[in-house]
Amino acid sequence: MIASSWLLVAFPALGALILLVGGRRTDAWGHLLGCATVIASFGYAVAMFVSSSLAEATDVALYSWIPVDALQVEFGLRIDPLSMTFVLLITGVGALIHVYSIGYMADDAGRRRFFGYLNLFVASMLVLVLGNSFVTLYLGWEGVGLASYLLIGWYTGRPSAATAAKKAFLMNRVGDVGLALAIFLMFSEIGSTSYAAVFAGIGDLSPAVITAIALLLLLGACGKSGQFPLQAWLPDAMEGPTPVSALIHAATMVTAGVYLVARAAPIYNLTETGRLLVTIVGAFTLLLGAIIGCAYDDIKKVLAYSTVSQIGYMMLAVGLGPFGYALGIMHLLTHGFFKAGLFLGAGSVMHGMNDEVDMRKFGGLYKRMPITFATFGLGYLALIGFPFLSGFYSKDAIIEAAFGSEGWQGWVFGGAAMLGAGITGFYMTRLVLMTFFGKERWRELKSADGREFHPHESPPVMTVPMIVLAVGSVGAGFFFALGDRLVEFLAPSVGALSEAEHTALPHALIPWLTVGLSLFGALVAWLIFGRRDVPVERPQNVSPVTRAARNDLYGNALNEALVATPGLWTTRFAVYLDNKGVDGAVNGLAAALGGSSGRLRRLQTGFVRSYALSMLGGSFLIVAALLMVRFS
C-alpha cells in the first residue's frame, strides 16, 4: 500500500492535466472529474492510514530526479505520521471544498478550468508534504504558489485581482529566496538535501551555520504562511473565489510554513536562537492579525486576518520546540476545519447576497440562511475557544505551553497569546453580529450592479460540506486531545511532547482565564455592535488605533518604503546607466573610430550588406582553398 503512495499525487495531477490540456471538450464533466480525483486520493489516504503502521518513517524512492555526481536529488516520498496527517487534511477538506465549488462556481463559464487549477493545487500541496527531501518540498512549495497565483487572479477582468495575485506570488518569492538559500547551504555543508541525510548530518555543523539555515527556513515559512514581515499579501489574496480562500488561504497552503518548521524539527532543536525567533514572529503576528481583524468591514478580509493571527499561534507553538511541535500541528488541524467552514459560510452568504462582502450591508441574515448560520456559528464558537469545542483544546494547549517558557519569555509569549484570544473573541463576535443579527440593512440597499438583495439559503451541494466541517469544528479538538491521541501519533515525526515543569501562571487557571478573556471580548463586541444599530456608512471619525488598523498597521507602507521604492530607484539608475553610460560609451567609441557620429550613420546598410556578402564570399574562398590543399 505504501509502495504505491505516489498514487496520492498522481490522481489530482492527472486530473489537472486532463482538465487543462483537454480544453473545452471536458467542460461538461470537468467538475465531476475534479472532485473524483481528490476523493480518490482521500480514499487511498484513509486506506493507507487504516492498513499501515506509521510508527516509523518510510521513504519511498520513486526515481532519480537531478542526478549529477555528488548532488543526487531523488524524487521520493516520506510516509510518516506528520505527512499522513497533512495528506488526510488536504484531501479531506480539499474534497469537501471541491464538492462545494460545484455549486459555488455553477454560473462561471470557466468552471472546468477552475477545477483544473484546484487539482493542480492539491497535487502540488501533496508533493510539498510528502516529499522526502527539501528539493521535493520546494517543488511543491512553488507549485502551490503557482496555483495560488492562478486562483487569486481568477477574475481576470478585475485589475485588483491581477495585482493581488502578483503581490502574493512576489512576496512569496521573497520567502522562497530564503528557503532556496537554506537548501543550497545544506548541500554545500552536508552534501545532500534529503531529510534523512540532512537530519543525520546537521549535528556536526557549527552552531552559526545551523542558526543560519534555521533563519533562512523561517524566512521561507513567513512568506508562505503570511507571517510578519511578509503578511500583507494574504488579505489581498481574498480577491480569489471563496472556495479558494477556504482551501488555499485558510486550511492548507498557508499552513505550509508551520509544516516546514515542524518538519525541520531536528534542525530547530539544535538552535535556541532559531526557535526564539520563530516564537517572536508567531507572537507578534498573532497580535497584529487580531488587531487589524477588528477594523475591516469586508467579511473575507476579517477572516483572512483571523487566519494570519491563528497561524501566528501555530508558529508560536512550533517555535517552542519539543514543547510545542505537536500542539502547533493540532491547532493547524482544528483550524483547518473551522476556518474552512467559516470561509465556506462566508461564501454561502455572498452567494445569497449578490457577491457582496461589506458586512455593513448585511444584518439579520440568520432567518434567511438557517443552515449557513448554524454551521457558521459553530465554527465561530470553535474559533473563539468556547469550552469543549475544537479551538478550546488546541488553542488553550498552545497558551499553556507558551506560559511554560522560562523567565520573561513565559510572561511575554503567554500574555500575548492570551491577549490574542481576547481580541479574537471581539472581532469574531463583531463579524457574527454584523452579518447575522441586527437590522436587515440590505432591505434598503442595492448591490453594486444595481440588483436588489434577495438573500437565500444555498443548495445542498454547498451546505452539506459546511455541515461536515461544522461537525469537525465541534468534535475534532476533543477527538485529538483525548488521551493525547494526536500528540502520541505524531511523536515518531516530531519527537515526544515535553511539558514544562511549572508555568508562569498556575496551570489550572490558564484555560478558564483564556475563556473568560475571550467571552469578555465577545461582550464588548456585543455592547458596541449588538445593542446598537450598525451604520451602513463606515464611520470616518475614529481613533488613531482604528485608523492604523484599517491601514493594516502600515504593513504595506513598510514594504513600500523598504523594498519597492529602493527597487524603483535602482531600476531607474540602471536604465540611465544603460542609455547614457554603456550605450553612450560604445557609440562614442564607434564615432571616434568612424570620425563622427554623422559619418557612422552614413555607413548605410548598402555598405554593410556588401561587406557581409564579401565576408561570406571570403569564407567560401577559404574553405575552397582548404579543400584544394587537402585534395591536391
Next chain:
Amino acid sequence: MLTLVIFLPVVVAAVLLAVPRAGDRTVRWAWIATSAVEVALVTAMWVTYSPAPDGYAFEQHHRWIPSVGAGYHVGADGLSLPLLALTAVLFLACAVYSVRRTRRMRAFAALFLFLETVCLGVFTALDLLLFFVFFDLSIVGMYFVIAGWGHRGAARAALMFFLYTFLGSLVLLLGFLGLYLLSSPHSFDIVELARQDPAAGRGAVAGLVLLALVLGLAIKTPTVPVHTWLPPAHVEAPAAGSAILAGILLKMGTYGFVRIVLPVLPGTWRAYAPVIVVVGVVSVLYGALVAMAQRDFKRMIAYTSVNHMGYIVLAFGAAALVAASEEQARQLAITGAVTQMVSHGLITGALFLLAGVLHDRGGTYDLGSYGGLARQLPAFAGLTALAVFASLGLPGFSGFVAEFQIFTGSLSGAPVATAVALLGVLLTAVLLLRAYQRIFLGPSRTVVTGDLTVSETLAIGPLMALSVAIGLFPRFLLDVIEPAARGVL
C-alpha cells in the same frame, strides 16, 4: 555521419535557390522536411552516442594544412550534443512557425537552412579556424535575417548588430592566433591545445590572450557591459530570427567558453576567475533591473537574456574558484551552466515566438497597448503563462534544474556572489509577472482576435513540453552532460 548532419541543410538551401521554379509551397515543405530530418538525425546521434573515454564521438578529422596545424576536425561530446539537439529542435520550431507568414519565402528558408548548418558547425568544430569560420558566418546570416525581414528600424539595428559582433569576432580571431603562437608545436586543434595547456607559465601574454578570447565571446553571450547590441537587434528582428538569435547564437559565446577557453587556458582562467564572477553577477542583476523598466515586450525579453546568460558566466567563474579538492561543486556548476544553455534556448525561443504572435495580432510590442487578452485569446494566454513561469525558474521546468545546479555548485566557491545573484531570480519574477499582467489581465483595451493557429501551437508547444520534460525528468540530459563536464577545468 556528423558531416552529413552539419551540411545537409545548406545543401538543401543551395538546391532550393538553384531550382528556379520552386513555388512557395514546395519551399515550405522542403524546409520543414529538412529540419525534421535534422531532428531525427540528431536524435539518432543521441541514441547511439557512446564517447570514447575522455573523448569525442562521431569524430572526423582531415588534416588539410599540416604545416599550420589546421584541419577539418569535428566531433561531438556531452557538451556539444545537447546544443546540437537544441539547434535542430529550435530550427524546426522556427520552420513550422514561419510557414504561413513570410514574404520572400524562398530566400528566407534558404537563409535559415544556411544558418542551421552554421550553428551545427560551431557546436561541432574542434579546430579553432573552423570554429571561427562558422562563428563569423552566423553573423552574416543573422545580419541578412534582421535587415531583410525585420521591422521598421531593422536597417540600423542590423548594422549595429553586425558591427558589434563582427568587432567581437575579430578580437576572438586575435585570441585564436595568440593561442596558436603560444602552442608548441603550433596548432589550431582544440583537442591538441587542451592537451598541451599552452599558457602554462606564460604570465602576462596568457592574460592578454585570455582577454581577447573573453572579450570576443562576451560580446556574443552577451554580458554587461558589451550587451547593448542585443535589445535593438531583437526588437527589429522577425520572430523566428529572434528565437534563433537568443536561442542558439547567444549560446555560441558561452559554448566558446566551455569548449575552448576553460579547457585550453585553465590556469589563466582560474587566475582571473573573480573578475568573471563579478561580470556574471552584474549581468544577472543589471539585466533584470533594466528589463524591469522596459515597456516593449520583446526588448524586455531581450534583457532577461542578459540576466539568464549571466548565471552561466557566474557558474564558469565560480567553478574556477572552488578549491581543487571540491571537484563536485565545480562539476555541478558546469553541468548546470550547460543545462542552462539548453533550457534558455527552449524557453526564450518560445517567448520570442510568442512575442511574434502578439505582434501579429496587435501590431505592437508595447505593453501599455494591451490588456485583458486572457479572455479573448485563452490558449495564447495559457501558453505564454507557461513560458513566463518557466522563465522565472519555477520548479518543474528546465530553468529550475539548471539554476539549481548553478547555485548549489557556485555557493561554496563564491558564496556572496551567489546570494546576490539569487536576487536576480526575484527580479525576473517581478518583471515577467508584471508584463503578463499588463498584456493578459485587467480590462481589455483593444479588440484582438485570432487565438493560436495550428502551426503556432505546433511550433511553440513542443518547446514548452521539452522544458517540462527536462524539468521533471532531466536524467537523460544530465547523464550526457555530466561526464563531459568533468574534464572541462
